[in-house]
Amino acid sequence: MxxxxxxxxxxxxxxxxxxxxxxxxxxxxxxxxxxxxxxxxxxxxxxxxxxxxxxxxxxxxxxxxxxxxxxxxxxxxxxxxxxxxxxxxxxxxxxxxxxxxxxxxxxxxxxxxxxxxxxxxxxxxxxxxxxxxxxxxxxxxxxxxxxxxxxxxxxxxxxxxxxxxxxxxxxGADPDGELGEHHSPETHLIPLAMQAALGEKPALEIYGTDYPTPDGTAVRDYxxxxxxxxxxxxxxxxxxxxxxxxxxxxGTGSGHSVRQVVAAVERVSGRRVPVREVQRRPGDPPELVADPAKARELLGWKPRHSSLENIVQTAWNWLISRKPTMGGVDPARRKVDPLREAPSHATAA
Ligand SMILES: NC(=O)c1ccc[n+]([C@@H]2O[C@H](COP(=O)([O-])OP(=O)(O)OC[C@H]3O[C@@H](n4cnc5c(N)ncnc54)[C@H](O)[C@@H]3O)[C@@H](O)[C@H]2O)c1
Missing domain, CATH: 3.40.50.720 (NAD(P)-binding Rossmann-like Domain)
Known part of the structure; x- marks a missing residue:
């Protein structure tokens, strides 16, 4: 078809x-x-x-x-x-x-x-x-x-x-490494956190730390x-x-806060994510999480790849292996702080 x-x-x-x-x-x-x-x-x-x-x-x-x-x-x-x-x-x-x-x-x-x-x-x-x-x-x-x-x-x-x-x-990204996210400008949290971890941007901005959520940062369903x-x-x-x-x-039915995502990026990359806490953005709700029951019932759909760890790992593998012709940064030009250099297991893609 x-x-x-x-x-x-x-x-x-x-x-x-x-x-x-x-x-x-x-x-x-x-x-x-x-x-x-x-x-x-x-x-x-x-x-x-x-x-x-x-x-x-x-x-x-x-x-x-x-x-x-x-x-x-x-x-x-x-x-x-x-x-x-x-x-x-x-x-x-x-x-x-x-x-x-x-x-x-x-x-x-x-x-x-x-x-x-x-x-x-x-x-x-x-x-x-x-x-x-x-x-x-x-x-x-x-x-x-x-x-x-x-x-x-x-x-x-x-x-x-x-x-x-x-x-x-x-x-996340294709587990085979053939595809991944490349938006310009990038506005999505996970690639932005990774760019901050790699020193490609000075810090990740966290919009709002006073939400009525367990750690004060906004919760989303990744x-x-x-x-x-x-x-x-x-x-x-x-x-x-x-x-x-x-x-x-x-959606998965489970939410993760911005701080939980940052912690996952640090675990997967072996690098610190520098952050800057700023005001909430107008119109950003504290929590957006799906009830996925209808997708299960009508489509027989159950997310298989959506653990936060797997999302971050596949996105990281994609980001660090992406060629300059695909919007990747030439490794020779990537600013790397030797103190934040990843352990070898984290960079193996
Ligand atoms: N990324 C998300 O988290 C998310 C969440 C909810 C809904 N969506 C929706 O899913 C869809 C895909 O999102 P994405 O993140 O892959 O965005 P994307 O920008 O990567 O993909 C959109 C594609 O549409 C093409 N396009 C735009 N206008 C066009 C036009 N007039 N003619 C031909 N091609 C055109 C772009 O070149 C691009 O390849 C969008 O409709 C978006 O609104 C995305």
């Missing part, structure tokens, strides 16, 4: 393309490489182009005989969305509409959509189940919620079959990117059998 993977050169999309190929699907990647990478597309062709280009999408659906879509393409920085809502609504909503119209017109019926826990806003209670009210507090979360609503109406009117997967915090990828395959298989559309949380 040929599957169009929009945003398949990005972090989660590239890992999913790998898992799709392993499961017997043929991934065809569409990506404009705005934040994605050519080197990350290895399990099928890359069509370099923009989601907003309706003629291109229709052409590629026909020429590649696409039968289903997994839709990752979009902008994903919460802070940036506050400054540039226009770009976020255009890329995440308007262009998704064009994709859905092309699918409807070419009779492609199945789509798995990358939604987000950002659609919940500040939760009234944790763990968060899918019935929790969705009141996003930034344009990014709003754009994801809008697409969820559009999917529901396209399902009603045109018979579109859809699954919206609401990811919590994606983290889910390994390979577990997320496997959930997409399960969602696709389920949709091909069942008529039921669904929005499903993808």
């Amino acid at each position: 040929r599957v169009l993977v929009t945003g398949g050169a990005g972090y989660i999309g590239s890992h999913t393309a790998k898992v799709l190929a392993r499961a017997g699907f043929e991934p065809i990647v569409l990506d404009n490489l705005s934040t994605g990478h050519r080197w990350a597309v290895k399990w099928g062709p890359l069509v370099e182009g923009d989601l907003g280009d309706s003629a291109l999408i229709r052409e590629l659906i026909k020429s590649h005989r696409i039968q289903a879509v997994v839709h990752f393409a979009g902008f994903a920085y919460v802070g940036e969305s506050m400054q540039r809502p226009r770009q976020y609504f255009r890329n995440n909503v308007t262009y998704t509409l064009r994709l859905l119209d092309a699918m409807t017109d070419t009779r492609v019926k199945h789509i798995v959509f990358s939604s987000s826990c950002a659609t919940y806003g500040t939760p009234a209670s944790v763990p968060i189940c899918e019935e929790h009210i969705q009141t996003p507090i930034n344009p990014y979360g709003e754009s994801k919620r809008m697409v969820e609503r559009i999917l529901a109406w396209y399902g009603e009117a045109y018979g579109l079959r859809w699954t919206a997967l609401r990811y919590f915090n994606a983290a 889910t390994h990117v390979m577990d997320l990828a496997e959930a997409h395959v399960a969602a696709l298989r389920r949709m091909l059998k069942s008529q039921e559309n669904a929005a499903i949380n993808l």
